[in-house]
Structures are given as structure tokens and as C-alpha cells.
Amino acid sequence: MSQKHPLDDTFRRKLRHYEAHAPDALWQQLDAKRSWQAKFSNRFRYYKGGLAIAATVVLALSVFILNQDTNSNVELGFFPIDPEATTTQRIIAEVETSDATQVVSSLSEEKNIVQSKNSIDKKLTPTQTSHSLTVNETKETAAPVIAVETETTTELITSSQNELEDVASSAVAANRASFASFATLPNATAAPLAIADRATELKCVSFKTGKPRWYGELSTGVTSSLRDLQAREGEFIPYARGRAATESAQLSYNAEARLSIVSPSGFAFRTGLNYTQLNEQFKYINDDETQLTITEVQDDNGQIISRDTIIVVGQRRVETQNRFRMIDVPLVLGYELSHHKMTFAFNAGMYLNLTYQQKGDFISPTDQEPVSFSSDSRDAYPAYKSQIGLGWYGSIGMYYRMNARTHVYLEPSLRMYTQSSTIEEYPLKQNYVLGSLNVGLRRVIF
Amino acid sequence: MTERELIEGCMREDRKCQQEVFRRYASKMMGVCLRYARHQMEAEDLLQDAFIKVYNNISKFEYKGSFEGWIRRIVVNTALKNYSKKSFTYEQIGVEEQPESSAPPEVYAHLHEEELLKLVADLPDGYRVVFNLYAIEGYSHKEISEMLGCQESTSRSQLVKARKLLQSQILKLQKIAV
Incomplete structure (x- = not known):
């Protein structure tokens, strides 16, 4: 072993735990050198447990919602009522929103049901003369009429019976609580319940066969940008490091207006306009800045007789808020799952960049001194494109x-632009991944 | 902040934790890098590459053994990878002709760390790597041969040549001093 040789032993003792100063700049350089993919990958690995749990919850919730949809009674208020629907459906719909007595009254006016019923009642029970058509009384009268149905064969009785069944079923749908009291009434058990079942079956007619819903959506939120700077050639790696060391991302924001078309089966298409503003801070400090000023001294005749040279040495500090503004058109496909008052949407697609504008400062690739870039000025340093193409999107x-x-x-959403935002002549590629969290409001348009 | 908290922070890409890890271990690892590199600049590049690997692969750290030891292995492996493409067999610089040294152990004892470091840095790449791995890190020739992908005998001969060269250099220093 090495300890047996005196030379090895000496070197081992003195150099094994030898420490040397590591320049502080190394930290910033290596931080800038790390790719965004590695950083993203680490974050993903760290949070993958939580993500797996969230995915499981979403999956379980989706399965639960789908099962609920097939087994449970659907609330009528959620679905549009077809204007061509049957009389029974119309009554059910009306009862949902108005008093049952009014419905019966209007129906009676249209088809003279009261008249017909009175004539039937006279045949059956001559002593029964009063028929105010309140809900409970209607139920009461419905049963005897149905019982008599087999004995009478006239069209009048049959049609009247059907109308009265409808009245009874609408009353049941309107107020399920009345079932309790209804069940205790004589001759009012089996028939109305059967009618109620029929009413339940009928209300699913328009489910998943209706027209797509159109929504207008407005949202705004915070955006966090992850920037990747890559040198196009090896010689510009130090410059990339320099830029990374002098610029830092700040909290950004976005706002979006979009139109969503959602099919009855849940598939959605969304498009609109998105405005995003990315904020960055440029901070340049040079402690040994030398400023050289040469002033020409002239005599009375305007002849230069000497030159004064003034050298000022000091700290130069430049701090600028850099702004990158983007307008994009989202082209997104989605799928929506609803449960009670909640709807979950899973979206993926593209963002087509229409315009990309910038203003701010960075260090120049030629002399590492601060220079300005601006999409509004031709005199500014040319570095950025005016459009950055397509970005992948998921939310x-x-x-x-x-x-x-x-x-x-x-x-919450993630957007990744695969194209560099810089022009070919600029020595660095600059790519963005944007993470956003938006809150918004959506409203049915059609 | 405990070491575990720092590691957890690095796993979730917390910049403060990463900076703290760098602050705690950079000096020690710079010492390692200087032993494997020929000069300061190369050592800084090695250190930078090694710490990038540390941050990128920190999720693979399983809390078996010390964190410092894990970082040190990464630093050493980075240094080895740096030299992996160079063939040690071409590094024949007339060492065979160097006389066997008989310098007494106390001669070495008077040498300072910086002097020793300079002597190691002046060794040819292959010698320097093997000498570092065997004499300072404490690896066996079998382990070194596996790490470098060479024969055990190559590792042994490289070590012997490195010692010869170092001893001759030390003797030269002694003569100059006298």
C-alpha cells in the first residue's frame, strides 16, 4: 500500500486534505452552464411522487365521474330542452321552473282538459263535483281515472287520462317531497310511481346528442420563465456565461382571451389571443471601470496646441429591467370531464407566436460591455427575432x-418554444420554457 | 442548515442550497482538482464540470456514506474522464534512465504542500493520475486498472516511474537549496 513507501506517505499526508481557494465567479459560471433540461429533470424527479399522487387522484376522480354519469339521475337543468320535445318533456321542464298548478292550468286552457275530466268524473262519481287542480288533488284523481280506463273505451277518456298522467308525473318531478304525502293517500300508490319512472327515463333524451357549447374565456396569471442560453460556437461559451451571470429572470405575467368550443362528449377546441410579458433584470458591475476623456486645447486661432487626457477609474454599475413581450394565438385541443359543479379540462396544443418584442440591455459579444437591444430601434444591437414560431403547450x-x-x-400550464428567439447572426441561442398559473372566468356564449 | 437539508434543497433546485454546497465543498474539491490538473485554469474547469455533475445527479445520492466522499468520487471521475482519451503508453520521457533515488524520508518531510503540488502537477498526465489514485486516494492497482481500463502491470509501472521522477525532482530541489 501507499503508506509503506515514504514518498507516497508524505504526499498522502500533505495533499489528501489539501484545500485551495475556489474563485466565487466559478459558482455563477457553473450555474449558468447547467442546462434547463437538467434543472427541469431534477425538479421533475423531486416532485414525481407528488405528481404521481396527483395523477392518481385525477384518474380516480375521472373514473368516479364517468361512473356517476352512467348510473345517477341527470339534473335536467344542465341540458338544453329540445323545443321539439314531447309534451311530457315540456311539462317536466316547465315544472322545474314554475308552479305545478300553473302548468296544469295552462295545459287545461290549451286542450280543455278540465272539461273532459269533469265529464269523466260525472260518469264515475256523480257526487264529486269540485275539481280545483292543485297538485295533490290531481294525483288523487289520477288513480281512479286509470282504474276506470279498462272499463271505458272512448277516446276522450284515454286522452284525458294521458294528460292527467302527465300532470301527475310533472308534479312528482317538481317536488319529490310530495311523494311522501302522496303515498299515504288512498288509491295513489302504484300508478303514479310508475308514471314517475317514465318521467325519469324521458329526461335523458337530449344527453350527449345536443349542440356544442361555445364559451368565451378570459384569464390572467403569473408566468415564470426558464431560459436556456447556448453558444452557437465554442468560442462564445464564456460570453454565454457572462450573459447568464449578469441577467436574472423575474416574475412575469400573461393575459389571455379565448374561445372554447366544447362538444357534448367533452372534446374541446380553444383558440384566441395570449399576451405574455417576460421580465428580466440586467445587472452589470465593473469595479475597475476606466473612463478616458481626451480634450483638445486650442489657441486663439483655433489651432490645437495640446490635448488634455483625463482618466477616471471607478465602479460602473448598470441596472436595467429588460422586457420581452409576446402575442400568441393558442391552438389547443382538450377534453373535459364534469362532476357536479366541477369540470376538469386536459389541454394540449400549440401557441403560434405572432409578435415578439424586446427592450433592454445585455453585455455585447464583442467587448463584454453593456449595450442596448430594442425591437423599436434600428440603432440598437441586433440580437432578437420579431417572431419565434411555434411553442408546445399543455395545461x-x-x-x-x-x-x-x-x-x-x-x-396551470407549461409552454415550450423550440426555436431560438435570437437571430442566426447572434452568437447565442436563447430558448424559453414558460410555466404559468392563470385564473379566469368563462361564460357560455351559445 | 444540515447536510440533509442542503441535499434536499439541491434536489429541488434551490439555488441557495446549491450555493451553500458549493461554498462548503469547493475549497476541498479544488485541492483535489489541482492534484489532477496541470495548472489552475484546468483545475477550475474540472471543478466546474464536477459540480455540474453533482447538481445534475444529486437525486442519485442515496445517503450511503458521506456526502463529501460522494462529491470527491465525482471530482476524481471527472478528472479521469478528462484524461481517458490520452494514451499513457506514449508518455515515455526517458524515466527509465533516471537513477533510483535513495533520498531519506526526512527530505520529503520538509517540503511544503504547494511544492508537492507543483511536483505532482509537473508529472506527465498518466503518471500523475496513477500516482494520485494510488498514493493519495488509496486505490489499489486492480481498482485503478478498472477505472482507467488498462492492465494492472501498466498501473504499477506508471507508479514506479512517477515515483522515480518525483524523487529526482525532489533531489534537484535539495541541490538547489544547498
């Missing part, structure tokens, strides 16, 4: 229904 939307037409929603 999960969580909608809460406030009323029949309005939702509020929360939507």
Missing part, C-alpha cells in the same frame, strides 16, 4: 360552475 384547467352560464377557473 390542466379546473373549472367551478358559479351558475348555469358562468365558471371560474384555475389553469
